Amino acid sequence: MSSIALDAPAGINARLGWDPKVTAHDRKRALARELVAERLGVSEKDVLIVREAPGSFGFHTQLVAEIDGDVVPLTIRNISFRAATVVAIGEPGLAFGLDLRDAQPDPDTLADMRRHSHIFNEDDTAALVHHWTRVQAVRDADGRGTRVAAEHVRLDAGGRRGWIPDRRARYDVVDLSRDGWVITLAVARPSSDED
Secondary structure, three states: EEEEEEEOOOOEEEEEEEOOOOOHHHHHEEEEEHHHHHOOOHHHHHHEEEOOOOOOOOOOEEEEEEEOEEEOEEEEEEEOOOOEEEEEEEEEOOEEEEEEEEOOHHHHHHHHHHHHOOOOOOHHHHHHHHHHHHHHHHHHOOOOHHHHEEEEEEEEOOEEEEEOOOOEEEEEEOOOEEOOEEEEEEEEEOOOOOO
């Protein structure tokens, strides 16, 4: 599998990997193992990536890294789309989310984006895809995911900050796009930051 480091903000490490012959399940674990090993300065063979136990029905599990049976205190987030996967790691307690889309989406995906987006010019495909990935990254960072309707996510005029009106959290939205993939990272802003 080929992978490249993404230019994530300080405190977060991220990689994009792609290979149509490798399942999303295997891609995300390989990328997570690579990132954790790089960050901690250990061998990849020493890092075990497991899935946390579900807390309840409908709970979306996250990946967890272990070294010698001890859980590594890092948050791991991942997203896959077709043959590509992005994995990001950050300090525990840091809320962040990801989204990944093909820069040239198929007609069904475009129709879904248009139906749930509140962008003004839905015929500008590039703008629509970038807007959609920002909305999805904010939903992922919020932690409620699809339980929050996409239409409820708000972005500032430049698309650099996002929020969901029923929560105080605000997110910096960062474009990590590479190689025909639109990749967005939403990172919780410190609570002392002004809007």
